[in-house]
Amino acid sequence: MITSFYFSYSGIYRKYIDIFGKYVDMEHIYFFDGDQKKISWIIENSQTRSEESRIHAEYFYDKVTTEQSKYIALHVGIFWSIGKFIIKNGDIVKVMLDLKSMFDRLVKNKSTDDVFIERRMRFIDQIIQQRNLDVRYQMIEPVQNQANRLLLSKN
16 A cells, blocks of 8 residues: 545645554654754654754854854754655644743744844744644753754764
């Protein structure tokens, strides 16, 4: 039996039929991190786990704050995951946040005076709306952020 996909745009979640013929929600867990030199992210679901890290573009390298870098990682990682067909239209994405100010901005919709962050948020919101993603934010402790170890690696 070949696994097939069922797309329901009228429903809340995109579901697929697994090899046992059972419908399963496509849910992803997304960890991300950033510092002044690098960004990293990990996205996993019931079938795959992808880990990525990138050195900042010259324009941002050593010029952004840690918080700004985390917004870049959030934006770039989700965009990358869509481009790699990991995240698809209508998927659930659980975004793990280890920074209280990000939680306040994303969940409580508190604005910030940082123009750079507000610009990133427009891009992030645009991706979420265009792809009809069900994004759920969860606060975690910094030691629980799995993407942090990718920042510390030499690669």
